[in-house]
Amino acid sequence: MRHTEDASIRRPRMTPDRELDLLITAMDALREVGYQDLSMDLVAARARCSKATLYRLWAGKPQLVAAALYATRPAKSDEFNTGTLRGDLLCVVGLLAAQADKDTALFAALSHAVLADEELASAVRTTLVEPWFADLIGVVDRAVERCELLSPAPAAEFVPELLLGVAFMRPLFGGRRADADYLNQCVDRVLLPALLQRPDPASPARGNPTTSA
Helix, strand or coil: CCCCCCHHHHCCCCCHHHHHHHHHHHHHHHHHHCCCCCCHHHHHHHHCCCHHHHHHHCCCHHHHHHHHHHHCCCCCHHHCCCCCHHHHHHHHHHHHHHHHHHHHHHHHHHHHHHHHCHHHHHHHHHHHHHHHHHHHHHHHHHHHHCCCCCCCCCCHHHHHHHHHHHHHHHHHHHCCCCCHHHHHHHHHHHHHHHHHCCCCCCCCCCCCCCCCC
C-alpha cells in the first residue's frame, strides 16, 4: 500500500522572522488603505504568500490586524527597564512620541472600527490591549518591587490609558503632536505625582472594585 505523506508535514514551518514580516506588511497596508479596505488578499499579495498561509496563522482580518498592532506596538516591555520608575516612564513616552506622528490617524480610525465591529473589538482586546496594558502596568509593579512605590499603587491601573491617550489623542484635541517634551512633562506633572500618592485605606485594592448592593 502506498504511503501518502501528510501535507502538513511537508509544508515548511513558518519562522518567527517570516511571521513578523507578514505582520509588518499587514501593518503597512493598514496604514495605507485603512481597516475597511484591507483584505487578506491584499496582504497576501504584498507579502508574497498565499492567502491560505495567512488563514493558517490568523482566523481572519480582525485577528491579523490585532496581531499586527501588537507586533509593531511602539513600546515593548524589553525596551523600558531602566531600573527606576521615572526612567521607565520616560523611556515609554519617548517610544510613544516617536510613533505618534505616524500612527495617530490610524488609531483614531481604528477606534471607530472597533466600536462598529465586535469581532475586531474582541481580537484587539485579547491580542493587543490586555497583554500590552499588562506590560505597561509592569512598570509600576517593578517600582513596587524596588520599594519606590507603596503597594498597592492606586493610580497604576490608569497608567496605560493615560499614556496612550495623551500620546495619540493630543493632535485630535489640542491640534499639536505629543512630542517627547510634552510627554515628559506629563510624566513629571501627572503620572509620577499620581503614582506616588499614598493609598487610601478606604479605597478598594487594584483589581477588586467594589460593587453596589
